[in-house]
Amino acid sequence: MEPGIDHTLRGGWALGDHALPPHALRWLRGRTGLAEHPTPVAPDSVLTVPEPELSIVGRAALEAVVGAEHLLLDRNSRLGRSGGMSYVDLLRHRGCGELAVPDAVVLPGDPDEVVAVLRACAEHDIGVIPFGGGTSVVGGVTALRGGKHAVIVLDLARLNRLVSIDPLSRLVVLQAGVRATDAERMLAAHGFTLGHFPQSFERATIGGFAATRSAGQASAGYGRFEDMVDGVRLATPVGELNLGVAPATAAGPDLKQLVIGSEGAFGVITEVTLRVRPVATHTRYEGYFLDGWDKATAAVRDLAQHRVLADVTRLSDTEETEVQLALTGGVKAGAVRAYLRARRINDPCLLILGWEAGSAGELAVRRTATLRALRPHKAVRLGKPVGESWRHGRFSGPRQRDSLLDAGVCVETLETATHWSQLSTLRTAVRGALQRSLNRAVVMCHVSHAYETGASLYFTVLAARADEDPIGQWQRAKRAASEAIAPLGTITHHHAVGTDHAPYLAGEVGALGIDVMTSVKRALDPTGVLNPGKLLPAADRG
Numbered sequence: 001m002e003p004g005i006d007h008t009l010r011g012g013w014a015l016g017d018h019a020l021p022p023h024a025l026r027w028l029r030g031r032t033g034l035a036e037h038p039t040p041v042a043p044d045s046v047l048t049v050p051e052p053e054l055s056i057v058g059r060a061a062l063e064a065v066v067g068a069e070h071l072l073l074d075r076n077s078r079l080g081r082s083g084g085m086s087y088v089d090l091l092r093h094r095g096c097g098e099l100a101v102p103d104a105v106v107l108p109g110d111p112d113e114v115v116a117v118l119r120a121c122a123e124h125d126i127g128v129i130p131f132g133g134g135t136s137v138v139g140g141v142t143a144l145r146g147g148k149h150a151v152i153v154l155d156l157a158r159l160n161r162l163v164s165i166d167p168l169s170r171l172v173v174l175q176a177g178v179r180a181t182d183a184e185r186m187l188a189a190h191g192f193t194l195g196h197f198p199q200s201f202e203r204a205t206i207g208g209f210a211a212t213r214s215a216g217q218a219s220a221g222y223g224r225f226e227d228m229v230d231g232v233r234l235a236t237p238v239g240e241l242n243l244g245v246a247p248a249t250a251a252g253p254d255l256k257q258l259v260i261g262s263e264g265a266f267g268v269i270t271e272v273t274l275r276v277r278p279v280a281t282h283t284r285y286e287g288y289f290l291d292g293w294d295k296a297t298a299a300v301r302d303l304a305q306h307r308v309l310a311d312v313t314r315l316s317d318t319e320e321t322e323v324q325l326a327l328t329g330g331v332k333a334g335a336v337r338a339y340l341r342a343r344r345i346n347d348p349c350l351l352i353l354g355w356e357a358g359s360a361g362e363l364a365v366r367r368t369a370t371l372r373a374l375r376p377h378k379a380v381r382l383g384k385p386v387g388e389s390w391r392h393g394r395f396s397g398p399r400q401r402d403s404l405l406d407a408g409v410c411v412e413t414l415e416t417a418t419h420w421s422q423l424s425t426l427r428t429a430v431r432g433a434l435q436r437s438l439n440r441a442v443v444m445c446h447v448s449h450a451y452e453t454g455a456s457l458y459f460t461v462l463a464a465r466a467d468e469d470p471i472g473q474w475q476r477a478k479r480a481a482s483e484a485i486a487p488l489g490t491i492t493h494h495h496a497v498g499t500d501h502a503p504y505l506a507g508e509v510g511a512l513g514i515d516v517m518t519s520v521k522r523a524l525d526p527t528g529v530l531n532p533g534k535l536l537p538a539a540d541r542g
C-alpha cells in the first residue's frame with residue numbers, strides 16, 4: 001500500500017475503540033426506549049458490489065494519465081469510497097438501503113494529472129467525484145452518475161505535499177490531499193499551525209476544508225477555513241484557475257470565493273495557499289456554568305460584540321449539559337449537581353472557554369478581557385479540569401458514534417446559523433421539529449461558532465433506531481428540521497450543501513443566485529461531469 005492512501009473500508013470512523021460505558025447505555029435505554037438487543041447490522045463483507053462499468057476506451061484514457069497502478073477497480077477500494085460519513089452513509093455500509101459504488105478509483109499524482117483526468121472524463125462521459133477524507137455528512141461524495149455512463153472517485157491522497165512555505169509572510173502552500181493531521185505535523189516543524197480543528201480533524205483534508213467552507217472548533221480565534229485561504233489552484237476540464245497574488249485586492253469580485261465552497265462541482269482544488277500562525281506556547285481551557293439558554297446566549301453575544309471571545313467558545317444548552325452530566329455518571333455528576341443547586345443554577349448551560357497564546361502575558365490579558373465581559377452574566381466557574389477534559393475528548397465524538405450505531409441508536413447531527421435576534425426562535429423550531437418526528441428523542445444543541453451578528457447552532461440527536469426503514473426514519477426527521485431551519489437561518493453553517501441540502505439552496509440564494517452559480521458551473525464544466533447531483537443538481541445536464 002502506498003503511504004498516505006487509506007484503503008480502510010468505511011462504515012465507521014474506525015480510528016481506535018471507544019466503547020460506551022455500561023452506565024451510558026443504561027441511561028440511553030431509559031431515555032429513548034432503546035432495545036436491549038438491537039437488530040444486528042450486516043458486516044461490509046455481505047455488501048453487493050456491482051462490476052465496474054467503465055468503457056474500455058475510458059479506462060485506457062485514464063490509465064494513460066495516471067498509470068494502471070493508480071486506477072483501482074478492486075472491491076475494497078471502490079467500497080471504501082462509496083459515500084461519506086453521515087448516519088445514512090454508515091447505515092448503508094451496514095447493509096441498510098443501497099450503496100452507490102463508483103466504477104473506479106483514480107489517484108492522480110500532481111495538479112497537471114488532475115487536469116488531464118478531468119479532460120479524459122469530459123471526453124469519455126465519465127462522472128467525477130472529488131474525494132478528500134470522505135468525511136462529508138451531507139452526501140457530498142456519494143458516487144451518483146448524473147446520467148454519465150460511468151463514475152469515478154478522484155481520490156486526492158497522492159497530492160499530499162507541502163509545496164512551499166514563506167515564514168516572513170506566514171503563508172504555506174499545501175496540496176489538497178494533505179490530511180489535517182499531517183498539515184499540522186508538517187507546519188509544526190516550522191513553528192506554525194493552521195489552528196483549524198474541526199471534529200473531523202483526524203480524517204479530513206485541506207482540499208475538503210476549502211471545498212466545504214469548513215469551520216473548526218477554534219474558529220473564534222483562528223477564523224473559519226475561508227478566512228485562512230490566501231490563494232487557490234483549481235483544475236477543471238477546460239483548464240486551470242490560479243488565484244491569489246496579494247493579501248488583498250480591488251481587482252474585481254473575489255473569484256477565490258467562487259472556488260471555496262464549490263464542493264467539487266466547479267473543479268478540483270489541487271493546491272491551497274494558507275495563512276498560518278505561530279504555534280501557541282500557552283493555552284488555558286476552562287469550564288463555566290450559566291443559568292438558562294437565553295441568559296447564556298446573551299453572555300456569548302456580549303463576548304462576541306465586545307470582541308473578547310476566547311479562541312474556543314462553546315456553549316451547550318441545558319439538554320446537552322444534562323446528557324454530559326448523565327454520561328459522566330456516579331459521584332462526580334452528583335457532586336456537580338449539588339454544587340449547582342447551592343449556586344441557584346437551575347437550568348445549567350455549560351460554557352467552555354479556551355485561549356491559545358504566544359506568551360503568558362498575552363494569555364492573561366486576553367483571558368482577563370473575556371472574563372470582565374462575562375462578569376455581569378454571573379457565570380459559575382468550574383475551573384480547568386472541565387475545560388481540559390473537553391479538550392482531551394474533542395475528537396472522540398466520531399469514535400463514540402460507531403459504538404452508538406452498534407447499540408442500535410439513531411445518532412446524527414445537523415447545524416445552522418442565524419442572527420442573534422432569531423437564535424432562540426430557531427433553536428425552539430428545530431428542537432420541536434425533531435422531537436415531533438422521532439419518538440422519545442434526546443435533542444441536544446450547542447453554539448460553537450459565534451460572530452458579532454449571530455451564531456451557529458449545532459444539534460445532536462439520539463433516538464432508538466427503527467427496525468423497519470431506519471433510513472426513512474432519519475430522512476423524515478431531517479426533512480422536518482430543514483423545513484424548520486429554512487425560514488429562519490442558513491441551511492448549513494459548515495457541513496455544506498451536498499445532496500442533502502441542495503433542495504433548500506434556492507430558498508437561500510434565490511432563483512437568480514442559482515442561475516449565477518449554474519453559469520459558473522457551465523463555464524468551468526461544460527459537459528457536467530463534476531460531482532453529479534451535488535450543490536446544483538439541475539446543472540448536471542451540461
Ligand SMILES: Cc1cc2nc3c(=O)[nH]c(=O)nc-3n(C[C@H](O)[C@H](O)[C@H](O)COP(=O)(O)OP(=O)(O)OC[C@H]3O[C@@H](n4cnc5c(N)ncnc54)[C@H](O)[C@@H]3O)c2cc1C
Nearest residue numbers: 132133134135136140198199200205207208214215264269
Ligand atoms: C464526525 C464528523 C465531524 C465533523 N465535524 C466538522 C466540523 O467540526 N467542522 C466542519 O466544518 N465540518 C465537519 N464535518 C464535515 C466534514 O468533515 C467537512 O465537510 C470537511 O471539510 C470535509 O473534508 P474531507 O477532506 O473529508 O472532504 P470530503 O468529504 O472528501 O469531500 C467533501 C466535499 O468536498 C469535495 N471535495 C473534497 N476535496 C476536494 C478537492 N480537492 N477539490 C474539490 N472538491 C473537493 C467533495 O467532492 C465533497 O463534495 C464533520 C464530519 C464528520 C463525519
